[in-house]
Amino acid sequence: MMASTVQAPVRPSPPDREAPMRRRIIMTTGLAALAAPTVHAQGAWPSRPLRVIIPYTPGGATDAMARLAAQKLGEGLGQTVVVENRPGGNGVIGTQAVLQAPADGYTILGSASTHVLQHLVLKAPGYDPIADFQPIARTGRAPALLVMDPKRPQRSLAEVVAAAKADPRAWSFATSSLGASGHLAAVAFNQATGAGIEIIPYRGTAPALVDVQAGNIQLLFDSAAALLPTVRSGNVRALAITARVRSALAPEVPTAIEQGLPGSEFASWYGVWAARGMAQDQVERMNAIIQAGLREPATSQRLAGLALEAITESIAETNRYIAADVEKNAALLRSPTSSRNSRCAPACR
Numbered sequence: 001m002m003a004s005t006v007q008a009p010v011r012p013s014p015p016d017r018e019a020p021m022r023r024r025i026i027m028t029t030g031l032a033a034l035a036a037p038t039v040h041a042q043g044a045w046p047s048r049p050l051r052v053i054i055p056y057t058p059g060g061a062t063d064a065m066a067r068l069a070a071q072k073l074g075e076g077l078g079q080t081v082v083v084e085n086r087p088g089g090n091g092v093i094g095t096q097a098v099l100q101a102p103a104d105g106y107t108i109l110g111s112a113s114t115h116v117l118q119h120l121v122l123k124a125p126g127y128d129p130i131a132d133f134q135p136i137a138r139t140g141r142a143p144a145l146l147v148m149d150p151k152r153p154q155r156s157l158a159e160v161v162a163a164a165k166a167d168p169r170a171w172s173f174a175t176s177s178l179g180a181s182g183h184l185a186a187v188a189f190n191q192a193t194g195a196g197i198e199i200i201p202y203r204g205t206a207p208a209l210v211d212v213q214a215g216n217i218q219l220l221f222d223s224a225a226a227l228l229p230t231v232r233s234g235n236v237r238a239l240a241i242t243a244r245v246r247s248a249l250a251p252e253v254p255t256a257i258e259q260g261l262p263g264s265e266f267a268s269w270y271g272v273w274a275a276r277g278m279a280q281d282q283v284e285r286m287n288a289i290i291q292a293g294l295r296e297p298a299t300s301q302r303l304a305g306l307a308l309e310a311i312t313e314s315i316a317e318t319n320r321y322i323a324a325d326v327e328k329n330a331a332l333l334r335s336p337t338s339s340r341n342s343r344c345a346p347a348c349r
Contacts, residue, residue: 045104045105045279045282046077046079046105046106048079048106049079049080049081049082049106050070050073050074050077050079050080050081050082050105050106050107050108051081051082051083051084051101051106051107051108052066052067052069052070052073052081052082052083052084052108052109052110052272053084053086053094053095053097053098053107053108053109053110054066054067054083054084054085054086054094054110054111055086055087055088055091055092055093055094055095055109055111055115056085056087056091056094056111056112056176056177056203056204056205057085057087057203057204057205057206057207058085058206059204059205059206059226060176060204060205060206060222060223060226061112061142061205061222061223061225061226061268061270061306061308062110062111062112062176062204062205062268062270063085063204064225064226064306065110065112065139065140065270065308066083066110066111066270066272067083067110068139068140068293068299068303069110069137069139069272069290069293070083070110071293072289072290072292072293072294072299073286073289073290075289075293076289076290076292076293077285077286077289083110087203087204088203089125090118090121090122090177090178090179090201090203091111091114091115091118091177092118092122092125092126094109094111095109095111095115095118095125095127095129096125096126096127098133098273098274098275099127099132099133099275101275103274103275103276103277103278104278105274105278105279105282107275108136108272108273108274108286109133109272109273109274109275110270110271110272111270111271111272111273112180112181112268112269112270112271113179113180113181113268113269113270113325114176114177114178114179114180114181114183115129115133115179115271115273116129116130116322116325116326117129117179117326117329117333118178118179120179120326120329120330120333120334121178121179121183121333122178130322130326131276132275132276133273133274133275133276134273134274134275134276134278134283135271135272135273135315135318135319135322136271136272136273136274136283136286136287136290136315137271137272137286137287137290137291137311137313137315137318138269138270138271138311138313138318138321139270139271139272139290139294139310139311140269140270140294140303140308140309140310140311141267141268141269141270141308141309141311142223142224142225142226142267142268142306142307142308142309143223143224143241143242143243143247143265143266143267143268143307144181144182144185144221144222144223144224144241144242144266144267144268145221145222145223145224145227145228145231145238145240145241145242145250145253146185146189146219146220146221146238146239146240146241146242146256147212147219147220147222147227147230147231147236147237147238147239148160148212148218148219148220148236148237148239149212149213149215149217149218149219149236149237150234150235150236150237151215152218152237154239155237155239156239156259157193157239157240157256157259157260157261158259158260160195160219160239161193161195164195164196164197165194165195168195168196168197168198170218171195171197171198171218171219172197172198172199172200172217172218172219173186173189173197173198173199173200173217173218173219173220173221174200174201174202174208174209174211174212174217174219174220175199175200175201175202175208175220175221175222176201176202176204176205176208176222177201177202177203177204178201179329179333180222180268181221181222181223181242181266181267181268181269182220182221182222182223182266182268183199183201183221184266184329184332184333185221185242185264185266186199186219186221187199187332187333187335188261188263188264188266188332189221189256189261189264191332191335192261192263192264193261197219200217205222205223205226205227208220208222209222209226209227209230209236212236213230213235213236220236221242221266222268223268223307224241224247224249224250224307225268225306225307225308228249228250228306228307231250231253238250238253239253240253240254240255240256240259240261240264241253241254241255241256242255242256242264242265242266242267243255243265243267244257244265247307249305249307250307269311271311271318272286272290274286283315284315287314287315291312291313294310294311294312295310295312
C-alpha cells in the first residue's frame with residue numbers, strides 16, 4: 001500500500017499593507033534626489049553674511065549710499081551684510097578685491113559714477129569696469145557743489161578765475177577720485193574759463209575736504225550731499241552748485257550757470273555692482289530689494305534732507321543710462337584739459 005503524503009493546507013500570505021507605502025517612499029525619494037541640486041541652489045542663497053566693499057574712505061556720499069544699500073539688502077535677504085572700506089589706487093584696490101572674490105552672490109561693490117569711467121582715466125586698472133562688472137542698481141544722485149578755503153577772500157566764480165589767472169600756482173582743485181563728477185566739473189571749469197587750475201585726486205572726499213579746510217588745497221568740487229554739512233559749519237565756503245536751479249537746502253548758493261558757466265550740470269550718482277558671472281537671479285533679486293527699500297517714504301525723505309535723490313530703476317534702465325553717461329563724458333576726459341598739470345596727492349596712493 002502506497003503511503004500517502006498529506007500536505008498541510010497552504011495558507012495565503014497576509015496582505016502586505018506597507019508595500020504601497022514603501023513604493024511611494026522610494027519613488028518620492030528618487031524624485032527628490034533628482035531635484036535636490038536645483039532646490040538647494042535656489043534655497044541656499046544667502047546662507048552666510050554678504051560683503052559690500054567700498055573702494056573709498058568712510059565719510060563721503062559714496063560711503064553713505066553704499067551703506068544704505070547694504071542695510072536694505074540685509075533687511076530684504078534676512079542676512080547680515082558686512083561693509084568694508086578698502087581705499088587706494090583711485091578706487092582700484094577695493095574694486096579689484098570684488099573682482100577677485102568668487103562671483104557667488106556674497107561680495108559686491110558699492111561705488112559711484114567714477115567706477116564706469118576708470119578705464120578712461122587710469123592707464124591700467126587691471127579690469128574693464130563695463131565688461132567685468134554687472135550693475136545691480138543705481139541708488140541715488142546729487143549735484144556737485146564747489147567749495148573753497150574760507151580764508152581766501154574770493155566769493156564768486158569770477159573772482160576765483162581772476163585770481164587763478166593772476167597767480168596759477170596759488171590755486172589747485174582737489175577731487176575725490178579721477179572720473180568722479182567733481183573731477184568732470186573741474187575739467188569743464190578749466191575748459192570754460194581758461195583758468196588751468198591744477199587738479200589733484202585724493203582717496204575719497206573726506207581727505208580732500210580736510211586739505212581744503214586746512215588751506216592746503218583751495219577748491220573742491222564734490223557731491224552736495226557730502227559737502228553741505230561742512231558748509232553749514234563754516235569750515236568751507238560754498239561758491240556754486242552744478243544744478244539747473246538752486247537747491248532748496250542751500251538757496252543762498254548760486255548755480256554755476258547763473259554765474260556765467262552754461263552747461264555746468266554735473267551730478268554724482270551711486271550704485272552697487274557685481275562681478276560678471278554672478279547668477280542673474282541673484283542680481284535681479286538684489287535689484288528688487290534695493291528698489292523697494294529706496295521707495296520707502298522714510299528713506300526718500302532722509303535722502304532729500306541730505307541733498308540726495310533716490311534712484312529706482314531696472315537693471316536694463318541702469319545699463320542704458322551707464323552707456324549714455326560713458327559716451328557723454330569720454331570726450332571731456334580725453335581732452336588735454338583733463339590731464340593738464342594733474343598729479344596725485346599723497347593721500348590718493
